[in-house]
Amino acid sequence: xxxxxxxxxxxxxxxxxxxxxxxxxxxxxxxxxxxxxxxxxxxxxxxxxxxxxxxxxxxxxxxxxxxxxxxxxxxxxxxxxxxxxxxxxxxxxxxxxxxxxxxxxxxxxxxxxxxxxxxxxxxxxxxxxxxxxxxxxxxxxxxxxxxxxxxxxxxxxxxxxxxxxxxxxxxxxxxxxxxxxxxxxxxxxxxxxxxxxxxxxxxxxxxxxxxxxxxxxxxxxxxxxxxxxxxxxxxxxxxxxxxxxxxxx
Numbered sequence: 719x720x721x722x723x724x725x726x727x728x729x730x731x732x733x734x735x736x737x738x739x740x741x742x743x744x745x746x747x748x749x750x751x752x753x754x755x756x757x758x759x760x761x762x763x764x765x766x767x768x769x770x771x772x773x774x775x776x777x778x779x780x781x782x783x784x785x786x787x788x789x790x791x792x793x794x795x796x797x798x799x800x801x802x803x804x805x806x807x808x809x810x811x812x813x814x815x816x817x818x819x820x821x822x823x824x825x826x827x828x829x830x831x832x833x834x835x836x837x838x839x840x841x842x843x844x845x846x847x848x849x850x851x852x853x854x855x856x857x858x859x860x861x862x863x864x865x866x867x868x869x870x871x872x873x874x875x876x877x878x879x880x881x882x883x884x885x886x887x888x889x890x891x892x893x894x895x896x897x898x899x900x901x902x903x904x905x906x907x908x909x910x911x912x913x914x915x916x917x918x919x920x921x922x923x924x925x926x927x928x929x930x931x932x933x934x935x936x937x938x939x940x941x942x943x944x945x946x947x948x949x950x951x952x953x954x955x956x957x958x959x960x961x962x963x964x965x966x967x
Contacts, residue, residue: 731787733784735748735789738785747893772892773875773888775879778930779930783799783832790830795828796829798827803835814860825871827871829871829872831872833876837877900931912934
C-alpha cells in the first residue's frame with residue numbers, strides 16, 4: 719500500500735487573508751468561517767454547528783489553492799494537500815483506502831485538508847459508467863468520510879468542474895465559493911502588488927487582461943526577468959569596457 723507521506727503534497731507557503739484578491743461575497747463568507755472557528759468552543763455551548771466543509775469551484779488559476787493556504791494560515795492549522803488525480807487507481811477500492819488514510823491524518827491533527835481536483839473522485843454517478851458499481855461505492859465512501867469529518871478540522875475541496883460532481887456530494891458542503899476570471903480593476907491591483915518589490919522602471923511593464931491570476935503572474939514575471947537581465951547584460955558590458963580602458967591606460 720502507498721505510504722501516506724507519498725500522498726500528501728508538502729507546501730509551507732504562508733499566505734495571509736489580506737493578500738487574497740476576492741470579491742466581496744467570498745471575502746464575507748471566509749471572514750465568517752474564520753470567526754466561527756475562532757470561537758468554536760463557545761458556539762458549541764449553544765449547540766450551534768460550525769461550518770467546516772468548503773467547496774471552491776471555478777476557473778483554473780483564479781485563487782482556489784491560494785485561498786486554502788490562507789485559511790489554514792489564519793486558523794493556525796497544518797495544511798494537508800492531496801491532489802486526487804495522483805491517487806486515483808484502476809482498483810477503486812485502493813483509492814478509497816488511500817483517501818481514508820489522509821482523512822484520518824487530518825482528523826488526528828485537527829488540520830485543514832485540501833482536496834484538489836475533487837471532480838476526479840466525486841464525479842456524478844451515471845448508469846453509463848463502465849465501473850458504475852465500484853464508482854457508486856467510492857462516492858458513498860467519500861460521503862461517509864465527509865459526514866463524519868470533525869468540526870475541529872476543516873475540509874476544503876476544489877474543482878474546475880463543479881457540474882461533474884455528484885449532487886449528493888455537493889450537498890455536504892455548507893459553503894460553496896465561486897472563483898471567476900478577475901476583472902481589469904482586480905488584475906491591476908494584483909499587478910501593482912506583484913511589481914511593488916521591483917525597481918520603478920521595471921514596474922511599467924505591459925499588462926495583459928482577461929486572464930487568470932496565475933497567467934498574469936507568469937506574464938509579469940517573464941517580462942520582469944527579461945528587463946532585469948537586459949540591465950544585467952548592459953552593466954556587464956559597461957564593466958568590460960571600463961576594464962578595457964583601465965588596461966589601455
